[in-house]
Amino acid sequence: MQYPLYVHGDSRNGFRASFADLPLASARGASLDELRASAQGAVELQYDRSEQLIPGPTCSMSELQSLEMDDGHGIWMFVEINLLRVTSQAVSVEFSLSASLLHEVDASAKQRRLTRSAFFALAAAREVGDPRNG
Incomplete structure (x- = not known):
């Protein structure tokens, strides 16, 4: 799966990056x-055999650019992450919501510094009583 990565660079240390959808991992x-x-x-280090949910990747550039992590000093790039090498896997789902509810979801996710995918994954886990939803 192609996950978005926000990359900063400097001449001494090379590159450092954070995932929008996988907050425990950095590169x-x-x-x-x-x-x-x-x-x-x-x-792999942060999520393999962990109880953490792995949401699907956010592909909307406008959603990514609205995140607080996008400070205007880095660039977004997508990297291939092989989730077959991680024991906990996400699956892609598609569903419909009213535009007004989606707007509220996006505002709430942004306030919590989450992507839309992470917000839905956490909300679903909470609703089904998933103990992994810390």
Whole structure:
């Protein structure tokens, strides 16, 4: 799956990046290739065999740019994350909501510093009483 990564760079330390949808993982690398490899490793380290939910990736650039992590000093890039190497996997779902409810969801997610996917995953886990929803 292609996950969005917000990347900062500097001449001394290479690149550092954070995932919009996977807040426990962050990546570093001297080059963009190293950063991509580091991203896969970071996801595996933080989420493999964990009780944390792994939401699907956010693909909306406007939603990503509205996040607080987008400070205007970095760039967004998408990296391939092989979730087959992580024991907890997300699946993609599609459903419809009224425009006004979706607007409220987006506002609430932004206030909580979550992506839309993470917001729905946490809300669903809470509703079904999932103990992984810490």
